[in-house]
Amino acid sequence: MKSTLRISLKSGERIFINGAVLRVDRKVALEFLNDVTFLLENHVLQPEDANTPLRQLYFIAQMMLINPEGAEQSMAMFRKSVIMLLNCFKNEEVLAELKRIDGLVTSGRAFDALKAIRGLYPIEDQILNSQEMSPATIEEIRKEIAPWR
Secondary structure, three states: OOOOEEEEEOOOOEEEEOOEEEEOOOOEEEEEOOOOOEEEHHHOOOHHHOOOHHHHHHHHHHHHHHOHHHHHHHHHHHHHHHHHHHHHOOOHHHHHHHHHHHHHHHOOOHHHHHHHHHHHHHHHHHHHHHOOOOHHHHHHHHHHHOOOO
16 A cells, blocks of 8 residues: 655645645645645646746646646647747756656656746746847747736
8 A cells, every 4th residue: 555645734725636626724634545636725826927938837737737627728738838948948958857847747747747847947037037038939938828818
């Protein structure tokens, strides 16, 4: 039997489990006895915060976990976005990690992909602040992969 996973939540905190949203009214510990897909509230990116190319990619990947019924549509959007980002970024570390992230999502490991995308945020911030990627390119990416905006 696999080991259990125990998560503690504070009063008012939310957790997203297999597409369901739960909010606890008091401090509570949850123990998962089997495999489950979940996101803690502090890892959920709001649409208005998906304001860079990688944060938009993160938002799309998180939708696969939060809304399993729409996972097929999110996967199509994710694939389109990754291809676009691979053509826009020039940083070798980002490119290699994007390819790895694509493989994680393709193999059903969206949760691991989210962690990897978050790890690229500092590099992306550096690229955007140094203007290695033109504002026109960033705007083009936003229009293509952020239809909710």
